[in-house]
Every structure is written in structure tokens, then in C-alpha cells.
Amino acid sequence: MRILVTGGAGFVGSHYVRSLLAGAYPGYQDCDVTVVDKLTYAASEENLPLGDQRLTLVKGDIGDAGLMMDVLPGHDAVVHFAAESHVDRSLEDAAPFIHTNVLGTQNLLECALQRSVPKIVQISTDEVYGSIAEGAWTENSPLEPNSPYSASKASADLMARAYHRSHRLPVVVTRCSNNYGPYQHVEKVIPHFVTRLLNGQRVPLYGDGRNVREWLHVDDHCRGVQLALTQGREGEVYNLGGGCELSNRELTERLVQLCGADWASVDFVPDRKGHDRRYALDDSKARAELGYQARWTFDQGLTDVVGWYREHGSWGSIG
Template identity: 50%
Template sequence: MERLLVTGGAGFIGSHFVKRIIRAEDVATVTVLDALTYAGRVENLGTAFLSPKLTFVPGNILDAELVDDLMAEHSAVVHFAAESHVDRSFFAAAAFLATNVHGTYTILDAAMRHGVQKFVHVSTDEVYGPLPEGTATEEAPLRPSVPYAASKAASDLVALSYWQTFDVPVCVTRSSNNYGPYQHPEKIIPLFLTCLQRGEPVTLHGRGEHVRNWLHVEDNCAGIEAVLRRGTPGEIYNLGGGTDLTSRELTGYLLRLCGATEEAITYIPDRAANDIRYSIDWTKASAQLGYRPDRDVEDGLAETAEWYCRNPDLWAPLMRNPQAARLPRIVPAAACAFPVVPAGW
């Protein structure tokens, strides 16, 4: 029935979602549009390529002509495509603004012209900014601290404006920190796992007291599917409900999984604008959509650690290949070298 376009579907969360949704009997076709920058790999889609439903299109969401051609053939969109790593946004803000804001506009504008039936815009809890105490509902003000979060907050507003102005049936999801197999090793969990498995140290910012909510990627994808199917246009849905951990507590789990001791930790000065705590209220998604995350963090981290232990062929090239960190062409060449270092969050 549904002809679904998934932008950024070769990325971490996007590929998990594609592998999930392609099994649905009422989904007739799934087209993945992905620019295959450093964090998007066709290998992430794995067994999805066995399905005759899947079409893969290499391309950038900034390519308005390509986007328009694809949109004409689809009835719904799930929009994952984004630059997403906080530390990278410090030296490549132009790429984040171009992809996350203008790219989102390009997708929305094509969706408006072709009358799509549903548009799910995937965002992040980081748009709410730091919450030393309390919890952000969907009505909380947006107070992003870093260029990445600011670009996502701006894209959220653009998406919602297309509902208000043009009746594009947009829903926005904002999830907490995701983890699981196939995540790029620039992120803290795969970075620490791959370092510890090689007997190398890991670094923590400050005193390791920054708090994040950790949500298994499969739970997030279940929530996104619920929004796609039952979400009300114009509404925002927080998708949390994982486990709150300080960076020190998270590292303790990873040390135990890898048989390492606290001697493997090096503490370094905190980075700029490192928000002390995020917290979102997911009552709305639970009450309205039946969203229920069910992955235990200990089991989820153990499963993730085992995956990285068994699949070095998939992540090792990303640690050493200088082309693995390339940025979109709009970024000056001098800004494209990204050292893979233990960067925290």
C-alpha cells in the first residue's frame, strides 16, 4: 500500500528503520535516498537488499531536481538525513546548516508539491538544550547550545511551518541518545567499545557527570513507525524512556563488558557548550500512540559490545581511512580533515 521514501536510510538509525519497515505487509515499496557521506554506508542496510521492495538511490537531499523526481513516486516520507555529530559541527557548521536546514526545506517543498500523505521529520532531544533539573515536554522552549542542535531546531521549525502554512502532514519526533549495532565509531559507545577492545584508553570530559538518556535504536525505530502510522499531523512526539546515565556510569558498563579497569579512563577538560543534562517526557507518545520502549540497557549494551567484537571488518576501516570522514562538497577542503579521537558525546 504505502510507497515510502526514507532519506538518510543508509545511516545508523535510518538503516535500522528501513530493515524494520520493509517487513511490513502494508508497505509496498521503500526507496532509500542517501548521500553516502562518512556516516552512511550501503552495508548498513544488509539484508534489506534481499527484499524486492527496496530501491537504493545515491544522492543528496540538496539536489532539488532529484528530490522532486523521487517525491512524485511516493506517498509518505521519513526524513532522517542530517549531519549529526556535535563535535563536527564546531568546525563544519556550514555543512550542518546546509544539510539540516536547507536540505529539510528541499524535501518539504517537494512533499508539498506532490501531496504526500505523511511526512515524519526525525529530530533530537538536544533542541531543548540543557536541563539541570526537570523534564522537557513537547511544549518546552527550544534552547540549543551548539551548531548541530541549532540546525536541528531550525529544521524542526521549518517542518512545522509547512504544516501550518501549506498543510503538509508533518510530524516531528525527538529522541534521546540512540545506541546499538552499526553506529559510526565517532559516537561515544562504539568509540569506547572499539578502543577498549584494542586495549586503548578512553577519555571523559570534565568529571564524567554529564547525563544522557540512552535509548536502544530499535525502540526509537518502533516509536518512529508508530508516529508514521498513527501520529497526528502538526504534532511533536518525544521518544525517550531508555536509561539515564552519567558519562562515568556509561563508561563503567563498557569497561565491565570489555574486561577493562578504571585505569583505562583519562579525564580531559570539558569541551565547549557540553550540556550537563538532557531529559524528555515521553508521556504523549505513550498515551496517544502506545509507544513502549522495552530494551534493557544492560542487555542492549552487551548485545552492542558483542556486535562490535564480531564485526571489526565493518568498523575498522572507519577508524583509519581518511576518506571515511569526508564532508559535503560545500565545505572548504581545509575543514574536511576530521581526526578520530575520543570526543565524549
């Protein structure tokens, strides 16, 4: 069994790779893993167990057709994590998001088609749905992205759908809620706030702090991805939720407490452009068809994450 993981040196992708190589997923304990990663600012070789003989790291761009045509043969599946993923960066410059998330995904799909890859999992996000005032999105909800990042991910999802419908390419799409966990780049809100608070620095809270997000531990996300790989129906989309909704203010209050800081460390700053008010996923389809269920409670996971960043004090300087 050989699995190709794009973006496997990033936060979520590297957790998936480490889990695969550690034997966390039944039936895949002895699989070989190839990671293709551009190794941008948000990725690091240090995230990977490079000493494992079953791991091969290829530095390269998923948009490089020659590279992907050379690398893909012999792999039983592709799990596609590679993406530019930071909303604020997409507001400053959307071009890299189009290059990687749209054009890179299309190239990967085309090369996978030409090389007859048996299965592809496209990793996406709840942000493709836009913002929802109440209730929760199902997989049939319309895609209404509001940032260049989310628009690029929605485009990638639609490209995956098109390749399945047009060419019968065996693609499954997963859409997750906000991830958190160890090894996450410090540009994202939880590690950004934690590393600053632990260092006695101030943290910025957008707008009125009432924007609501649903949180999913990276370990639960990766288990859901594996279930989609092994049991997901081709051409289908599966929402992977975490079940914990918090406003950004509530999240900040928890982080302040866990880091031993106080509310005086928080600065309210002007809101992000086009800031989605609320995300919420209905993951009943994944529960019914895949047996998916989040195992980590948010309180447990957040405490664990703060402890991890406390023990890895140099992480705030990475990237």
C-alpha cells in the same frame, strides 16, 4: 505502499529500513522502500539489504530539488532521517550542518508540498531543548539549542512546523534521546569507547564525566517513528525517550567492565565547548497517543551492542 526514507543508509535510518523490509511493522510487511542517501562518511551501502527487490537505493542529496521532485511521486510517506549529527564536527565546521539539516530539510518539505506527499515524519533530537537541571522536557518546552548541530535540528523542526501551519503539509516531528545499537558509526561515544577498549586502547572522558544522558535503543526509536507515521497527528511533536539516565562516567564504567578492560584505560580530557549538562525527555504524550513504550532495557541492549562490535572487529576501521 511505498515509503521514501532519507538518510536510510545511516545508523538509525538503515535500522528502520531493515525493519520495514523484514516485516517488523504491522500493515507494512509488503511495502516498497526507496532510500535517498548522500552516502557520506557516516553511511554505508553495507548497512542495507541491497538484494531485496523491494528496496531501491538512490545516491543523492536531499538539497537537490530536481532529484527530489523526480523521486517523490508515487510515495505514500517520507521518513526523514538524513542529517549531519555529530556535535564535535559541528563545533569544528557548522556549514555542512546548515546545508543538510536546515536547507536540505526545507527543500525536502517544499518538494513534498509540490508533489502532495500524504505524510512526512521529521526525525529530530532531544538536544534541541538545550540542557535541563531537573525534571524532563515536554513537547511544549522551549527550544534552546547550545551547539551548531542542535541549532540546525531545531531550525529544521521549526521549518516543518511552518510548512504545516502555512501550507497544511502533513508533517509529524519526533524527538528522541541518545540512540545506541549495532551499525553505529565509531565517532559516537558508545561504539567509539567499545571499539577502542576491545582493542586495548585508551578512551577520552569529557570534563568531570558527570554530564547525564538518557539512552534509547535504536530498535525502540524506530518503532516509535513507525507509530508516529501511522498514528501521529499532523503538526504534532512526539518525544521518544529511553527511560535510562546515566552520567557519562557511569556509562564508561559499564563499558569498561563489559569490554574486559579497567579504569586505567580512561583519560579525563578537557570538556567539550558548550557541553550540555543533562538531557531528559517526558514521553508521556507518545505513550498516551501512540502506545509507545521502550522495550529494551539498557543492560540488555548494551551487552548486546558490545557483543556485536566484538563480532565485527573491522567496524572500527570503517569511515
